Amino acid sequence: MKLRKLALVLHRYIGVTVGILLIAICLTGSLLVFGNEIDRFLNPQLLQVVPQPERVSLQYVVNRVNSVYPNLKIDSIDIPQNPTAVYRVWSESKDKQVVFVYVNPYNGSLLGSRLKEKTLMNFLVELHINFLAGEIGSLVVGICGILLLVLCVSGLVLWTGWRKFIQGFKIRWKAPSKLLNYDIHKVLGMLSVAFLLLIVSTGVAMSFFSQFEQAVYALTSTSLPVVPTKSNPAADRQTLPVDRILQNANKALPVAQTIWVNIPADSTGLYRVGKRFSQDTSLSSASSDSQIYVDQYSGKVLRVNTAHKGPLATKILYSLYPLHIGSYGGLGMRIIYVLVGLAPIGLFITGFVLWRHRKWSIARRQAAIKVTQKTKRYPEEDYFWVNEWPWF
Numbered sequence: 001m002k003l004r005k006l007a008l009v010l011h012r013y014i015g016v017t018v019g020i021l022l023i024a025i026c027l028t029g030s031l032l033v034f035g036n037e038i039d040r041f042l043n044p045q046l047l048q049v050v051p052q053p054e055r056v057s058l059q060y061v062v063n064r065v066n067s068v069y070p071n072l073k074i075d076s077i078d079i080p081q082n083p084t085a086v087y088r089v090w091s092e093s094k095d096k097q098v099v100f101v102y103v104n105p106y107n108g109s110l111l112g113s114r115l116k117e118k119t120l121m122n123f124l125v126e127l128h129i130n131f132l133a134g135e136i137g138s139l140v141v142g143i144c145g146i147l148l149l150v151l152c153v154s155g156l157v158l159w160t161g162w163r164k165f166i167q168g169f170k171i172r173w174k175a176p177s178k179l180l181n182y183d184i185h186k187v188l189g190m191l192s193v194a195f196l197l198l199i200v201s202t203g204v205a206m207s208f209f210s211q212f213e214q215a216v217y218a219l220t221s222t223s224l225p226v227v228p229t230k231s232n233p234a235a236d237r238q239t240l241p242v243d244r245i246l247q248n249a250n251k252a253l254p255v256a257q258t259i260w261v262n263i264p265a266d267s268t269g270l271y272r273v274g275k276r277f278s279q280d281t282s283l284s285s286a287s288s289d290s291q292i293y294v295d296q297y298s299g300k301v302l303r304v305n306t307a308h309k310g311p312l313a314t315k316i317l318y319s320l321y322p323l324h325i326g327s328y329g330g331l332g333m334r335i336i337y338v339l340v341g342l343a344p345i346g347l348f349i350t351g352f353v354l355w356r357h358r359k360w361s362i363a364r365r366q367a368a369i370k371v372t373q374k375t376k377r378y379p380e381e382d383y384f385w386v387n388e389w390p391w392f
Contacts, residue, residue: 003157004157004158007153007154007155007157007158008154008158010150010151010154011151011154011155011158012351012355012358014147014150014151014154015151015347015348015351015352015355016351016352016355018144018147019344019348019351019352020348021131021140021144022144022147022148022151022344022348023344023345023348024127024131025128025141025144025145026341026342026343026344026345027341027342027345028124028125028127028128029128029199029203029337029341030337030338030339030340030341030342031124032121032124032125032128032325033325033326033334033337033338033341034334034338035121035124035125036121038120038121039119039120039121042120045111045112046086046102046111046112046114047085047086047102048084048085048086049084049085049086049104049105049106049111050084050106051083051084051106052106052107054106055080055105055106056105056106056107056108057241057242057243058077058079058087058242058243058246058261059241059242059243060108061077061087061089061103061105061108062074062077062242062263064103064108064110065089065091065101065103065110068110069091069099069101069113071093071094072091072092072093072099072101073091073092073093074089074090074091074263075090075091075092075098075262075263075265076089076090076260076261076262076263077089077090077242077260077261077263078090078259078260079258079259079260079261080105081257081259085105086102086103086104086105086111087102087103087104087105088100088101088102089101089102089103097115097116097117098115098116098117099113099114099115099116100113100114100115100116100119101113128141129141129207138207139207141207142204142207142208145200145203145204145207146204148196148200148344149197149200149201149204152193152196152197152200155189155190155193156193159186159189159190160186161190168186168187168190169187169190170183170187171183171184171187178353178354178357181350181353181354182350182354184346184350185346185347185350185351185354188343188346188347188350189343189347191343192339192340192343192347195336195337195340196340196343196344198323199323199324199326199337199340199341202320202321202323202324203324205320206320206321206324213317216313216316216317217313220311220312220313220316222311222312222313222314225305225310225314227293227303227305228270228293228302228303229270230268230269230270231264231267231268231269231270231295231296231297231298232295232297232298233267233268233297234297237297237298238297239264239296239297240296240297240298240299242261242263242271244299245261245271245273245294245296245299246258246261246273248294248299248300248301249271249273249275249292249294249301251301252292252301252304253275253277253290253292253304253306255277256275256276256277256290257275257276257277258273258274258275259274259275259276259289260273260274260289261273261274262274264296269296270293270294270295270296270302271293271294271295271296272291272292272293272294273291273292273294274289274290274291275289275290275291275292276289276290277290277306277308290304290305290306290307290308291304291305292304292305293305307319325337
């Protein structure tokens, strides 16, 4: 009983105090599951083209962007993953703003550009991970994730189905509205709690990634990987074309699909090529894809990072993002993730109604006790509030 009372207090007051913040996190997360599709629907002139037989070389794309946007510095290029997709070139302006430039992969024509911070996707991502408040916001989101984990666990403790399993999933549709609201809250929570625990735990791990990474490597007795830091420039060497770099990367992982290419930031920087195997389940994310580090002058492959051949710690870290966004189960799983992300809205509304009626129900219980003491029986309505709804 002490555990249930503690769980009730935590469940009630965490839900009331941070419920709105949790709704913002979960709602934006649901939208981001299909964020790329939404972006393409809203901006077809930038993000969709008519398929053609052959693509232009990647070096042509680099040269084209450099000639039209001489004040931009190219950082990386997202490779089209389907026939109607386009090259997305990540660039940085002199005032350190990120600019997306979109290029037709078949004829090399520039489709347009836009500031990253002005895109709907960026707004949703920033709201989801830091409430548009930078590092402080990221900390708040991480703390909210921990509190949501407490909500999930406390809800499991309070669930009535541990005593009567069927009763735990029963909704009494003909019961009074307050009891019906309680049943909906209970069942909705139990239907979503498993996925919520998975989504929230991986989200918290990514919010505190440095600490989580160190803990994982320590617990698995694995050394942190040594990542090459620079190329070896020489007076008689020039930077190789991007297509040559891709050829060497393809030799290192011939059966994997190229997802993105990171351009060296300076004369000593490395090319990084992101690849994905057919069995990989992550969406576009540098933290989830296999990565190949290539010297920009010699084209030598210096390191290949893949979750398939990596230690357990690497596999755990690489699994965070796919598990968080639901990309491991195809379209059906992504739809489930959207619905689970919407569940906290219903839970907050029904939970808030329960909280609003809490004082009223306490008063009714006190009245029932007084009636009992005088008449030695419970009036029918008071009996309901004392026995059927004791936790609110």
